[in-house]
Amino acid sequence: MATLDLNNVTTFIQLRPLAIGGALVMGLLYVIYLRALPKPLPGIPYDVESSRRLLGDLPHFFALEKSGRRIMEFWADVARRQRSPITQYFAGPFTKPVVIISDFRETKDLLMRRAKLLDHGSLNTGLWFGAIPHHFVGMPSSDPRYPKAKSLSNDLMTPSFLHNVSLPASYQKTLNFVNLWQLKARIANEQPFTALEDFNFLTGDIICAAALGILDEESDTVKHYNRLKTNNLSTGHPTKSNQVYPFPEYKATGILEATHTIADSITGARTASMPKLYWFFTNLRPSVSKAQKERTRILQTYIDRARDTVAKSGLSTSYRAAVDYIVSREIAAAKKESRLPALSSPEIHDSLFGYVLGGQSTTHSVLSFMIRRMAVRQDVQTKLRKELYTLYSSAASEKRNPTIHEFLAMHAPYLDAVIEETMRLNSTAPVLIREAMEDLDFLGRTIPKGTNIFCTLWGPSYDEPAIEVDEEVRSKSSQAHKEETPVDWTHSGFPPADFHPERWLRKDGKGNTVFDIKNGPTLGFGAGPRECWGKRLAYHELKLITTLLLWNFDFLPLPADLVDTDVVDFFVAKPKSCFVRLRSRVPEVQKK
Numbered sequence: 001m002a003t004l005d006l007n008n009v010t011t012f013i014q015l016r017p018l019a020i021g022g023a024l025v026m027g028l029l030y031v032i033y034l035r036a037l038p039k040p041l042p043g044i045p046y047d048v049e050s051s052r053r054l055l056g057d058l059p060h061f062f063a064l065e066k067s068g069r070r071i072m073e074f075w076a077d078v079a080r081r082q083r084s085p086i087t088q089y090f091a092g093p094f095t096k097p098v099v100i101i102s103d104f105r106e107t108k109d110l111l112m113r114r115a116k117l118l119d120h121g122s123l124n125t126g127l128w129f130g131a132i133p134h135h136f137v138g139m140p141s142s143d144p145r146y147p148k149a150k151s152l153s154n155d156l157m158t159p160s161f162l163h164n165v166s167l168p169a170s171y172q173k174t175l176n177f178v179n180l181w182q183l184k185a186r187i188a189n190e191q192p193f194t195a196l197e198d199f200n201f202l203t204g205d206i207i208c209a210a211a212l213g214i215l216d217e218e219s220d221t222v223k224h225y226n227r228l229k230t231n232n233l234s235t236g237h238p239t240k241s242n243q244v245y246p247f248p249e250y251k252a253t254g255i256l257e258a259t260h261t262i263a264d265s266i267t268g269a270r271t272a273s274m275p276k277l278y279w280f281f282t283n284l285r286p287s288v289s290k291a292q293k294e295r296t297r298i299l300q301t302y303i304d305r306a307r308d309t310v311a312k313s314g315l316s317t318s319y320r321a322a323v324d325y326i327v328s329r330e331i332a333a334a335k336k337e338s339r340l341p342a343l344s345s346p347e348i349h350d351s352l353f354g355y356v357l358g359g360q361s362t363t364h365s366v367l368s369f370m371i372r373r374m375a376v377r378q379d380v381q382t383k384l385r386k387e388l389y390t391l392y393s394s395a396a397s398e399k400r401n402p403t404i405h406e407f408l409a410m411h412a413p414y415l416d417a418v419i420e421e422t423m424r425l426n427s428t429a430p431v432l433i434r435e436a437m438e439d440l441d442f443l444g445r446t447i448p449k450g451t452n453i454f455c456t457l458w459g460p461s462y463d464e465p466a467i468e469v470d471e472e473v474r475s476k477s478s479q480a481h482k483e484e485t486p487v488d489w490t491h492s493g494f495p496p497a498d499f500h501p502e503r504w505l506r507k508d509g510k511g512n513t514v515f516d517i518k519n520g521p522t523l524g525f526g527a528g529p530r531e532c533w534g535k536r537l538a539y540h541e542l543k544l545i546t547t548l549l550l551w552n553f554d555f556l557p558l559p560a561d562l563v564d565t566d567v568v569d570f571f572v573a574k575p576k577s578c579f580v581r582l583r584s585r586v587p588e589v590q591k592k
């Protein structure tokens with residue numbers, strides 16, 4: 001007995017810590033579980049089921065993917081399901097709720113007029129800092145490095161710099177592209193072919209011309225053209241207008257190739273719940289680190305070239321590209337401060353690379369969405385071409401391209417409208433991201449300090465009716481600007497979801513037709529102090545390209561099986577496919 005007792009006691013003594021330990025572990029796990037569960041913000045609608053599981057709303061993302069819809073549809077979907085212009089969602093264990101805003105008027109008001117209450121947001125900077133750590137896009141406005149990083153890019157988007165430098169450089173590259181397509185049009189003889197890769201070369205060329213002053217022999221378009229010429233493909237064979245012409249593929253090289261690899265690494269950052277960890281491992285990947293080394297090597301050759309030009313012809317030479325300006329400013333600053341110019345600094349590298357990275361895929365996205373529409377909407381194409389022929393009447397009668405000077409002096413309202421309408425219905429970015437820097441009154445609720453805010457760019461108010469909001473709960477500044485822009489397109493006379501460039505036009509006091517961005521909701525470039533830095537350049541480039549392409553080619557209707565409406569999300573949204581069936585409008589002009 002005694003032994004047994006003793007045994008019992010020892011067993012008990014031995015087991016007790018285990019039992020206590022077990023209970024403690026269970027308790028701890030439970031506490032961790034509770035901590036990991038979503039913590040909904042009071043007063044803001046959300047999916048109740050999501051709030052009860054560790055993964056929060058993530059199953060909604062998986063479901064979208066499984067059903068073949070875009071994951072990027074998620075945010076507008078939440079607003080639709082909850083029928084509320086402000087909602088929240090839960091991005092997985094241990095994460096704070098993210099607020100979703102789906103109302104154009106309050107979004108614009110918040111981003112523009114209440115911008116002091118916001119910053120860029122950790123989910124925003126998390127996208128970028130691993131790829132271009134010294135560019136301002138990856139910094140909150142409160143970052144001490146932000147003003148200096150931003151000032152490196154000063155003046156590059158002023159009208160005079162764009163007119164004197166960036167656009168003339170891009171004009172020449174667009175003519176090279178017209179040349180390539182004239183050759184392709186002759187070979188394909190009205191058979192369709194894919195435009196997506198060609199548009200990569202075009203947008204790569206124009207952005208690299210504006211940023212780096214690339215020469216024709218460094219251009220992928222020109223290399224592609226030369227290769228195609230030597231391929232000696234037969235021309236003028238009988239047309240099989242519903243079969244894709246099998247042009248040999250030509251892959252991007254140099255800076256464009258590196259840009260695509262780095263852009264893809266940013267795509268991954270979008271769904272990473274721990275950006276710092278994500279970037280640590282991503283930058284170790286051989287393909288990514290090779291692309292980073294390659295872009296540094298290539299950019300340095302352009303920086304050195306700019307330095308040599310400046311050395312040869314003095315500081316106040318006429319610039320050919322952004323790099324000349326950045327380099328000569330650094331040389332001037334160094335001279336003033338009696339130091340050596342820092343021409344290999346990561347700041348200069350990232351400010352140049354940010355230009356290429358921020359400008360190429362975005363312009364490609366809008367351009368390919370627009371050209372895809374042209375095949376389907378022959379009426380729009382005809383109307384737009386008619387506007388161009390009327391405006392550039394001497395170019396038309398002289399059977400030549402509009403010059404860059406004619407282009408820069410021209411206002412083409414229908415062209416503006418076609419571009420804006422493309423961006424409204426096929427937004428390049430899915431959401432705008434900010435963070436509340438203090439507790440924020442918003443539509444009668446409180447968004448706590450430190451909350452990330454996602455503003456949707458389609459769905460309610462953009463391409464479907466707005467969700468109703470009492471005027472009194474809108475912010476004071478929003479109420480004060482009530483008349484500025486309608487809440488949605490319901491009363492515009494054009495169905496909100498349909499492609500009607502005319503919705504952007506109105507008559508001015510003199511009875512002239514003008515383009516008016518305030519006719520209704522769209523926010524494709526964002527708004528406020530952190531709106532798209534390259535917006536002016538982007539508009540000009542898109543107008544320039546569209547003008548020259550429509551001037552030189554008819555975009556013929558496509559066979560039904562090549563008409564596609566799918567969107568895929570890379571770094572930015574892209575059409576899944578974009579075929580063209582071309583007919584040259586002018587005889588091919590041989591390039592010298």
Ligand code: HEM
Pocket residue numbers: 136137138354355356358359360362363366428429432433524525526527528529530531532533534535537538539
């Ligand atoms: C059609 C083409 C383009 C579209 C649709 C587009 C769209 C956007 C959007 C939505 C943002 C975020 C704005 C916000 O959060 O409020 C942005 C930011 C930015 N974009 Fe663009 N963009 C385009 C072209 C360009 C070009 C050509 C450049 C450069 C040459 C550029 C450089 C930038 C930069 C540097 C930022 C970050 C601004 C900041 O952090 O303060 N973008 N863009």
Ligand SMILES: *[C@@H]1O[C@H](CO)[C@@H](O)[C@H](O)[C@H]1NC(C)=O
Pocket residue numbers: 160161164319
């Ligand atoms: C652009 O050209 C105009 C006229 O030639 C000149 O006055 C202006 O200084 C130039 N601006 C830049 C940034 O080169």
Ligand SMILES: *[C@@H]1O[C@H](CO)[C@@H](O)[C@H](O)[C@H]1NC(C)=O
Pocket residue numbers: 232233234
């Ligand atoms: C190109 O092709 C044509 C016939 O398709 C042929 O007559 C000509 O010799 C070829 N030229 C070269 C350089 O291969």
Ligand SMILES: *[C@@H]1O[C@H](CO)[C@@H](O)[C@H](O)[C@H]1NC(C)=O
Pocket residue numbers: 372425426427458564565566567573
């Ligand atoms: C973009 O455009 C196509 C039509 O070409 C459309 O079917 C698609 O749903 C659009 N929407 C978005 C949000 O990109």
